Amino acid sequence: xxxxxxxxxxxxxxxxxxxxxxxxxxxxxxxxxxxxxxxxxxxxxxxxxxxxxxxxxxxxxxxxxxxxxxxxxxxxxxxxxxxxxxxxxxxxxxxxxxxxxxxxxxxxxxxxxxxxxxxxxxxxxxxxxxxxxxxxxxxxxxxxxxxxxxxxxxxxxxxxxxxxxxxxxxxxxxxxxxxxxxxxxxxxxxxxxxxxxxxxxxxxxxxxxxxxxxxxxxxxxxxxxxxxxxxxxxxxxxxxxxxxxxxxxxxxxxxxxxxxxxxxxxxxxxxxxxxxxxxxxxxxxxxxxxxxxxxxxxxxxxxxxxxxxxxxxxxxxxxxxxxxxxxxxxxxxxxxxxxxxxxxxxxxxxxxxxxxxxxxxxxxxxxxxxxxxxxxxxxxxxxxxxxxxxxxxxxxxxxxxxxxxxxxxxxxxxxxxxxxxxxxxxxxxxxxxxxxxxxxxxxxxxxxxxxxxxxxxxxxxxxxxxxxxxxxxxxxxxxxxxxxxxxxxxxxxxxxxxxxxxxxxxxxxxxxxxxxxxxxxxxxxxxxxxxxxxxxxxxxxxxxxxxxxxxxxxxxxxxxxxxxxxxxxxxxxxxxxxxxxxxxxxxxxxxxxxxxxxxxxx
Numbered sequence: 001x002x003x004x005x006x007x008x009x010x011x012x013x014x015x016x017x018x019x020x021x022x023x024x025x026x027x028x029x030x031x032x033x034x035x036x037x038x039x040x041x042x043x044x045x046x047x048x049x050x051x052x053x054x055x056x057x058x059x060x061x062x063x064x065x066x067x068x069x070x071x072x073x074x075x076x077x078x079x080x081x082x083x084x085x086x087x088x089x090x091x092x093x094x095x096x097x098x099x100x101x102x103x104x105x106x107x108x109x110x111x112x113x114x115x116x117x118x119x120x121x122x123x124x125x126x127x128x129x130x131x132x133x134x135x136x137x138x139x140x141x142x143x144x145x146x147x148x149x150x151x152x153x154x155x156x157x158x159x160x161x162x163x164x165x166x167x168x169x170x171x172x173x174x175x176x177x178x179x180x181x182x183x184x185x186x187x188x189x190x191x192x193x194x195x196x197x198x199x200x201x202x203x204x205x206x207x208x209x210x211x212x213x214x215x216x217x218x219x220x221x222x223x224x225x226x227x228x229x230x231x232x233x234x235x236x237x238x239x240x241x242x243x244x245x246x247x248x249x250x251x252x253x254x255x256x257x258x259x260x261x262x263x264x265x266x267x268x269x270x271x272x273x274x275x276x277x278x279x280x281x282x283x284x285x286x287x288x289x290x291x292x293x294x295x296x297x298x299x300x301x302x303x304x305x306x307x308x309x310x311x312x313x314x315x316x317x318x319x320x321x322x323x324x325x326x327x328x329x330x331x332x333x334x335x336x337x338x339x340x341x342x343x344x345x346x347x348x349x350x351x352x353x354x355x356x357x358x359x360x361x362x363x364x365x366x367x368x369x370x371x372x373x374x375x376x377x378x379x380x381x382x383x384x385x386x387x388x389x390x391x392x393x394x395x396x397x398x399x400x401x402x403x404x405x406x407x408x409x410x411x412x413x414x415x416x417x418x419x420x421x422x423x424x425x426x427x428x429x430x431x432x433x434x435x436x437x438x439x440x441x442x443x444x445x446x447x448x449x450x451x452x453x454x455x456x457x458x459x460x461x462x463x464x465x466x467x468x469x470x471x472x473x474x475x476x477x478x479x480x481x482x483x484x485x486x487x488x489x490x491x492x493x494x495x496x497x498x499x500x501x502x503x504x505x506x507x508x509x510x511x512x513x514x515x516x517x518x519x520x521x522x523x524x525x526x527x528x529x530x531x532x533x534x535x536x537x538x539x540x541x542x543x544x545x546x547x548x549x550x551x552x553x554x555x556x557x558x559x560x561x562x563x564x565x566x567x568x569x570x571x572x573x574x575x576x577x578x579x580x581x582x583x584x585x586x587x588x589x590x591x592x593x594x595x596x597x598x599x600x601x602x
Contacts (some may be wrong), residue, residue, distance in 0.1 A: 019140050021152030027136070034137040035249040041130055049129030057161025060150025064128065064135050065161055070580060071124035072170055078117035080176035082110050115195045139482065176275040181484070186274035192263035194285060208264045220249050233335055244454055285325040289335045313345045340469045351470055360477035362422050368416040369421075374405070377414070381587065389594030396590065400583040405506040409558065409580045416547055416557030419475070423482040423543045428536065431487045435494025435535075436520065445495065452488040460485055460546055464553050478550030485546045489538035497525045497531025533596035544585050558584075 016031055017024040033039035047055040052068035055061075089106035092099040126255050143149040177308070196208055203214045229235065229243040293316045326334070344351065369377065378401050385397040404410050438445040467477035501524050509523045525532075551559030558581050565574030 001452035007027070008183050015144060016140070019143055019151045028597045029134075031137050032142060033070030033196065034134055039133065043133065044129040045127070045132040045136075045436045046129070048132030049125055052125070052128040052132065053165065054158065058153055058158045059136060059139075059140055059153070059165075060149075060152075060154065060157055061132070061135050061484060061505060064132060068128050069165060069168065071120055071128070072405060073172055075117050075120035075124065076169065076173045077176040078113040078120065081113040082117065083178050085110050085113075085177070096221065099459055117194065156582055159527075169299060177278065178273065185270070190285065192259045192266070196263045197458040199256060199260065208260055211260055212257065212264065215253060219250060219253055219257065222253070224245050224345070224551040250395060280402055280438065284328055284329045285324045286328065287318060288326045288337060289331060291320065291334075292316065292338050292341075293318070293341040294338075296345050296348055313342070315342075339465070344470060354480075355471050358422070358479050359474070361425075362475055362479060364377055364419040365421050366415060369418050372412060377551055381591075384591050385594070386585075388598050389590050389593040393590045393594060396589050402586050403583055404580060405578060407580070409577070412556075412558055412561065413580060413584055416544070416559065416581070419479065419482065419547045419550070419555055420540060420543045421488060423479050423547070424536070424540050426479070426483045427487045427490050427539045427543070430533075431481075431490035432494055432532070435532075436498060438491065439524075440496035446456065448491070452492060455484065461552075463546070468553050475555050478547070478553055478555035481542050481550055481553070482546040482553050486542035489542065490532075490535040493531050493538070494528065497528030497535075498529065501527045531595055533592065537596065539591040540588055540592065544581065544588070548581055 011260050016028045019029045030039065030043075045055070048064075053065050053072065057069060085106050089103065089110060092102040092106060098104050104269070116127075139149060140151075143151050165534035193297075196211065199211055199215075200208075203211055205214055206213045209485075225247040226243060229239055229246070232239060235243065294313055296313055378398075381397050381401060382394055386394040404413050410414070434448070463481040467481040467484075471477035471480065505523060505527070506519060509519050514522065547555060547557060548559035548562060551557070551563040556575050561577035562574050565571070565577065
């Protein structure tokens with residue numbers, strides 16, 4: 001070995017001692033063998049073999065910690081399955097002839113889970129013991145570059161690892177030993193607790209046991225009074241009424257006593273299961289919001305004064321259901337429903353006017369597409385594709401139009417195109433100014449960006465709910481749902497295009513005396529055309545996809561064929577309509593891409 005190589009080895013040995021902290025005599029030759037590729041695969045790190053997650057946490061090898069913990073927990077879960085199903089198998093074997101299916105099922109499960117537990121525990125241990133030193137050497141290599149990488153032996157890391165194990169392993173293992181909880185078991189527990197909490201102050205008793213005693217006394221007293229009245233042959237009307245009331249009171253109190261008894265018999269294990277291993281426990285049970293229905297009625301006084309179209313909003317309040325409690329989710333949902341109902345009644349004229357505008361726009365665009373001779377429409381598509389996208393795209397557009405004509409989907413495709421055109425026009429009319437405002441005002445951009453992110457994240461079907469709530473089931477709400485779903489790309493890419501205009505270009509325009517409006521109209525918008533066109537492309541694609549889904553609320557076109565085929569399980573019809581939608585989308589995409597590229601070359 002040369003002198004330089006010897007000095008490098010000495011330096012590395014010193015750094016290994018600094019890195020490992022303890023057991024340098026073991027790790028120095030092991031790291032040397034790992035670096036040379038001569039460490040045998042069967043070589044085992046004893047501590048990583050016995051307690052891999054504890055060794056990994058102490059040494060700061062956190063990736064190995066999580067992998068080893070997952071393997072051990074999964075092995076324990078499989079073992080608990082064997083323990084869970086073994087008594088069930090023994091019980092089924094008592095009458096093996098009648099329970100042959102259960103015996104075979106439980107035996108198969110026990111065998112499968114048993115082998116899985118053995119393979120995971122033994123194989124996982126051997127793999128982790130043989131891989132630990134290689135993972136640790138990789139960490140050492142990173143540490144030599146960045147000393148922030150964990151090194152040495154740290155008991156604090158071990159305590160953190162033990163805390164993680166204590167949180168994950170016991171509950172997961174315990175859950176594996178339990179059969180599936182009854183779906184209503186936890187709800188019944190909660191309901192019984194609510195009844196008891198309502199009755200305790202009414203009877204002025206400290207606990208459920210005293211409550212049951214007090215209720216038994218009241219029931220016995222009412223029963224004796226009922227028996228006395230029942231024994232009277234010729235009862236007066238007052239006595240009959242009292243007897244009927246006593247019967248109802250005995251029945252109601254009996255139900256409450258049953259729930260109090262159920263609460264008294266809930267075991268600690270059942271309470272624990274509902275709190276920790278079932279669904280997330282309900283944090284609050286609230287009194288429901290007032291059940292209010294808003295509707296518009298004629299204002300007789302205003303009509304008498306000469307305004308025959310006068311109407312007013314009245315609120316009809318229903319009495320709440322006695323004792324009803326709801327979750328936070330139900331409370332919020334009912335409050336939103338009441339608010340929407342009020343808005344619909346209060347601003348019915350506005351919603352009707354918007355619906356009428358959208359309906360009339362849609363009708364006129366449909367007429368333009370469907371009444372225009374098909375050769376003219378086909379020629380326009382082909383001319384646009386030839387002028388902006390080239391010969392290949394022109395051939396594809398011609399083939400796609402031929403598919404629509406051959407399968408008799410031309411008129412229906414034109415209905416879908418009309419919905420997309422109206423929706424896209426609204427998106428451009430509203431989205432372009434908002435995008436410009438976002439680019440010009442950082443505070444508005446700071447507020448608007450998270451809203452747009454939420455709009456793009458919400459599932460598309462969710463947009464149909466408010467549209468139907470405000471506008472009913474028809475094509476106008478389908479247009480509105482499509483607009484809300486498809487508008488974010490138009491806004492974002494418009495703002496992005498303006499923000500990407502070089503500052504030097506804007507400074508030069510301002511230096512030549514351009515006003516802010518001239519700067520926007522003659523510099524920023526022209527230079528943002530490629531980005532705006534990309535936003536328009538994305539908006540049209542999203543509008544087309546939403547137009548298909550909007551068939552669920554009454555939109556016509558190719559989407560209606562897909563939803564009808566879905567309901568009737570007609571795979572062929574749905575597949576052909578889906579192909580037609582894809583071809584329409586691809587035609588529009590290719591043509592717009594060609595137009596965008598032509599602007600980029602200007």
